[in-house]
Amino acid sequence: MARIGIVVEGNGEVPAFKQLIPKLTSPNGILGQPLRADLQPKATPAQVAASAKAAIGYFCRRNVDLIVVLIDLEDNPSASTFSKNLQAAFTKLYPHIAVEVVVKNSCVENWLIADVDALRKQPKRFAVTPALVRSVCPDKADSLDAQTLLNKAALKFEYDKGADPQKIMSHQNPLEVAQHSRSFRRFLRVIGNPDYQHQSRSPV
Structure with missing residues (x-):
């Protein structure tokens, strides 16, 4: 079982995801306290990765195995390209810890x-x-x-x-969210949800 920490970007997202995390189904252990980083989707990938330094350091001290970074797509033209570029920047800056970037399409709303x-x-x-x-x-x-x-x-x-x-x-059912949001299904796949362990393209 892996220990997972979650990094979010908005002030309102920390208490929100504290409500959602206990309802997530995963064989892994997800820390109940997400951390906020000042992630700016319009910044360069290197700048975005650097802005998460404090949160990444905290989770490393907590001996997590995987850090999941949630960031808005906003007006970036391609979610896949944006995610790929961010993933490369995080891997380069933090080679000692596994980081997965999940892009919310297009925002938490x-x-x-x-x-x-x-x-x-x-x-x-x-x-x-x-x-x-x-x-x-x-x-x-x-x-x-x-x-x-x-x-x-x-x-x-x-x-x-x-x-x-x-x-x-606080009222959401994660599997119901997944029925209507592919980017949320990607999040479930990354954390190891058994319903989406093999694919996140289509709802199950």
């Missing part, structure tokens, strides 16, 4: 909206319309302007990048 039932479970916060469901299902979450859709679904005030991710992930 796409993972948040992929499980519409998690929004339905907050009826005072989000209104889930048939149009929203059709936008997400089946397997279309990665292609959406997810933040705009969350803003439209939000009640009383717009989607809050600080507070809402934690609330949404």
Whole structure:
């Protein structure tokens, strides 16, 4: 069994992923406390890798076997190219530890909206319309302007990048997210989820 540490980029993602991690199925041990690094998707791959130095060092001192770095695609034109270039930069800078880069396509909001039932479970916060469901299902979450859709679904005030991710992930089912987000399926494959150990192209 490998020990896995997770690095995230947004302030709201640390408490959010603390909610999600205990629900992840993996033969490996995933540390329950993710760490934030100031990852900037528009920076060079070398700069992105360097910005994670403190988090990488912390996890190395905790004797982890694998560090998974989660970063937004944002407006980079190709998720595969972006991931490949980042992977090379992390491997070069940290040759002593295994690092896997997972690119969220195109941001964490796409993972948040992929499980519409998690929004339905907050009826005072989000209104889930048939149009929203059709936008997400089946397997279309990665292609959406997810933040705009969350803003439209939000009640009383717009989607809050600080507070809402934690609330949404507390209600999420990781396998339901995987049904509608290929980039999330890639994350599950990297951590060793048995449903996606062989492929992450298609939902199971």
